[in-house]
Amino acid sequence: MTADATALEVPVPPAARKVPSDRTHHGDTFVDHYEWMRDKESPELIEYLERENAYTEAVARHQEPLREAIFTEIKDRTQETDLSVPARKKGWWYYSRTEEGKQYGIQCRVAAADTGDVGRDWTPPEVVPGRPVPGEQIMLDGNELAEGKPFFSLGGLSVTEDGTLLAYCEDNAGDERFTLRVKDLTTGELLPDEVPNVFYGLAFSPDGSRVYYTVVDDSWRPYQVRSHTLGTAVTDDDVVYQEDDVAMWTGFEVSADRTQLLISIGCSEYSEYRVLDLARPDAGLTTLISRDERILYDAEPVVIDGAAHYLLTHDRDARNSMVSLVRASEFDRPLADQEWTTVLPHDDAVRVNGLTVTQTHLVLSVRKDTIERVQVLPLAGLGSSDQELPTEPDFDEELFTCNLANAEFESPVIRLSYTSYLTPPRVYDYVLAAGSLELRKETDVRGGYDPAEYVAERQWAPAADGTLIPLSVVRRADLAQDGTHPAVVYAYGSYEVSMDPAFSIARLSLLDRGIVYVTAHIRGGGEMGRTWYEQGKKLAKKNTFTDFVDATTYIGSSGWADPARIAAIGGSAGGLLMGAVANLAPEKYRAIVAQVPFVDALTTILDPELPLSALEWEEWGNPITDPEVYRYMKEYTPYENVRPVAYPRIAAVTSYNDSRVLYVEPAKWVAQLRETTTGTEPIVLKTEMDGGHGGASGRYSRWRDIAWDYAFAAEAVGATDVLARSTSSVE
Template identity: 90%
Template sequence: MTADTTAPVVPVPPAATKVPLERTHHGDTVVDDYEWMRDKESPELIEYLQRENAYTEAVTAHQATLREAIFAEIKDRTQETDLSVPARKKGWWYYSRTEEGRQYGIQCRVAAEDTGDLTRDWTPPEVVPGRPVPGEQVLLDGNELAEGKPFFSLGGLSVTEDGTLLAYCEDNAGDERFTLRVKDLATGELLPDEVPNIFYGVSFSPDGSRVYYTVVDDSWRPYQVRSHTLGTPVADDVVVFQEDDVAMWTGFEISADRTQLLISIGCSEYSEYRVLDLAHPDGGLTTLVSRDERILYDAEPVTIGGVPHYLLTHNRDATNSMVSLVAAEQFTRPLADQEWTTVVPHDDAVRVNGLTVTQTHVVLSVRKDTIERVQVLPLAGLGTAEQDLPTEPDFDEELFTSNLANAEFDFPIIRLSYASYLTPPRVYDYVLEDGSLELRKETEVRGGYDPADYVAERRWAPAADGTLIPLSVVRRADLAQDGTNPAVIYAYGSYEASMDPAFSIARLSLLDRGILFVTAHIRGGGEMGRTWYEQGKKLTKKNTFTDFVDATTYLGTSGWADPERIAAIGGSAGGLLMGAVANLAPEKYRAIVAQVPFVDALTTILDPELPLSALEWEEWGDPITDAEVYRYMKEYTPYENVRPVAYPRIAAVTSFNDTRVLYVEPAKWVARLRETTTGSEPIVLKTEMDGGHGGASGRYSRWRDVAWDYAFAADAVGATEVLARSTSSVE
């Protein structure tokens, strides 16, 4: 018998057509060979992306078994038939549930009681997975709504105060343009009212006669708040407010006391509120603090001693923000003449994120020692010498996240969510009067999960300028500190967004293969307060990238991780981070997974007509008018700085219908990387043709997306098998 000496077929990457295009800014001319890929309607482009997907599938075919194993682990650990803890609104308990084998959630409710017994009236009804709930009314079944559609996502839900009507909006393309519909909950029928092409969020007026919603402009910027009166043509909808400044984002909410429509207009550096008295909606809008004052603030109305006031969370002479109480009539005066009473003073160590109110308390969201917490302050004595100090629930973990999940204005209880790297999500009820805390649910993790098998700890990595970068390190408890372990390092680092401690079932699949999972809380994020953010934006943005590289260096010398077995993951602006560090220090990463990566940021921001580009000026600077910003950005943006070095294996994962980071950015980046790299590692582009910024819709599809990313990283660092457990833990 003749031996088979046929060599294995090595997949050949698609050849990207070059069409040179010149652009000139500030005397600098750049030739871009791949800008033609921006034409989304081009048959050549579609065919090219399909060939890229086929190449990616071929290159990663050997990972299929690992992907299936990780997907199965996620599925097996997840309580697929589950219910959220019911939350009370007026006379109903609202909750959602999932069923095994079905992609989408089901929104439901059951009637509540009012007996006068606090414990009885505020104890949620018992809901057991898989057991019918007596009196349940299904409001929306996402599985029925999604049937026969390539994509499904809900963008907002609102129920009238009397509980008779439900407004919801759905997206069937992944482009974050939703259609508003209204359902009669008594009959189950849809009303004739249907509003297309709206943005996230819908709210009924208190009397249920109108629905408020937001519309985006051609650059995908929310710029109008509109009002639709039920039973009238959409063409008659009223523009309540329109913002024409292309660098400002517009949103709205109904105040906690249900008396005002609060329209917020802002960027990352300053804001403005316009308010509408909902009892007199034809009375017009009132401005609180004008944007001309350059104050970044949020506002919530509150009545003190029968007098209308606003609680402002603001940065006026307060870098980390503070809370002031201001009588409504004060806003008719010049700012310098207004009387503001301090409620929560500024603290360099505490970032005040925002607040809401009930009829008896102020509920604060603050960040201290990197951790987000909820604090509670009685309204009685607010702004006087008799004011109480804020209190907060006491939790016993070092690294956790506590958020306000629900607070109805006239209710004596607020709902809190809690999670950590080791503790699955919990739901607590907090009694405002006495501060007692009642655990309502801890999410079940199937398969015998034991938090004692894992360790979560804080480490500090020194940056080149001496700044200490907080790291959250999660690992198996039985790993030895012998410098041989693989690691995945993750970060975001933009927009003052914080990567807070959270539990992840999917992450267990990496940990059980001996991989350390490290979150680097780099500058540009918000974990260490407003200054931390300001040290990683505009003309200090490079700190974000060097912090991540320095964190990787520390990890490789910590005694825990093998410096030759580190993979990096980041998405969106964190994908820009991935591109930047690939250029800065390609030798430090065995693999990089860049999810919907913002890697062609300079091209995007130079064109104010592109989706959301003008809104980015407050984060990165305006390279159109400012030559220094242009120069600085060109020094770090990934696409411009691809260079002839041996890049690690890279996966760029994107979605064809993403409106936030267009598919063209990773497509161009991958083409240039392949053209330039001196190494032999594969560089692949994976495009979800029916997805949006968050990828495919449906929980099973999302699990498969995560399994793909994790398998790519785990394969690269040589950690594909689940480790046997040691009988003793190494601390």
């Protein structure tokens, strides 16, 4: 074969047409040559994305065996026919199950018994994968609902108190706009009630006559809570509450005791609650603490000594939040005159995330030493000198996550989920009266998984300003600390979201190829409390990016990783992180995988008409009104800071119907990268044409998406083969 013939086989990226478009703010003009790609319905745009997909397929074709191997490993390790642990609500045990070969879960229930033996009545029935469950009733089969549809996702489920009706929301486009339907569980028939274009979350009224749901505006901001009365026309649905401030997010939940509809309106810095008495819905809403007080809080009603109170998780003189008990009548008085009783005082080392109640106990979610934990204390004596100290379930791992999974108001137990980097997900029941744990299930990992063959440990990377950044480092136990191993560094670093320890079957495929997997808990996340978050937002946002680079430098010098064999992965706001570090330190990465990346942040946030843009002002600042925010954001937003350097190989993975980070951001970014890079590494755009923010729907489709991303990174760092196991150095 001639050299010319060989050259013809090298894939050629599609050329992106350049059309200058000026964007002027605060005296600064940015010329954007690819803004034309925002026209989603343009035949030219669709054809361009399809050509990009063809180019990506050609560039990555040689990775297909590796992708297939990783997909097969995920599939073979997963218990495909499986069931969740049944959770009791009123007279039924509810659970979901999956079947081998099927993409979607099946929602089921079986009748519960009331024998008078509390322990027996609240012990879930034994359900065994692959074995029929006596008396099982299938409420929804996602596989049947998804048949013939390009996308399928459920946005919420709610069952009436008497167990006769099921409301659910279904999305068939991936744009997170759902259709609400109601099913009669006694007959299996759908009611004529059908409500289009609803958002996540729904709940029945206690009497089952109404369904509450949320609606988004044209910019995808949830702004209305509505009520649909069964048997009436959708056009007659009541607007229970409407929020007109474009920077505020609206949601709702029914209180734990099922007496109140709690409507929360807020941003990341302050909030407001409007409360509806469900026994007297015509009485209208009452406000607890006005947003004008600039307090960030959550509220849960509770009855103490026969009197109505609220438990508040709040940041009033408490940066990490605390818990106070307030008599309901106090909210009729000015804030300065109200009497609040401290239940859980503020602690600089403990972040209080929220709470719920049962009829006997208060259940707290807190974060201490980066770890999410659950604490409980009795309602008896709450807020008095007789109040007991919180107790906490005890676990024996250093890095773990314990979350509240379910707490039915009448239940004597609460359901906990537990996982770590090495322990597959477990389900516990915590017996409130005894303070004891009952293990109900540990997820089975097929193929002989042995946690002793891996190590998870905490390391600390010094940032340039002296701050120590916590890292979670997971690796094979038989790796030597000889500085030769490939590594993947992952992070998010925004919205006070924490990347908590969790088991991942897919990650085993990287670990078994000798990859050291590092999660960098950088500023902007919530791992180290509220201050940690505030040090990585608005005019301190650059700390997020430099922390990631500093973490990479540390890993490359730690003895565990070869600094020339490091890849980076991040998604959404973590995709913005990927774009930023690509500009800051392209030489440190062999590859970067940016999943649904928020890489054109300044353009997006400058346009409040774009989806969710106005809601971002409390995270990044408002560049429309503040020239300092504009200047600062322009210094780091990835698309506008692409520069003539040798970029590593980059994969931007997106979805055409993503309503959170529009496809246009990675599409423009990839075009600009290709035009500007001085290197020869491929830069590809992979667009899921039928997916949403989370990619394609269906578990097998998701596994293939993960396998694609992991293969792209693993091949780049030279980690394509599974390592043989050495027992000589196992710790």
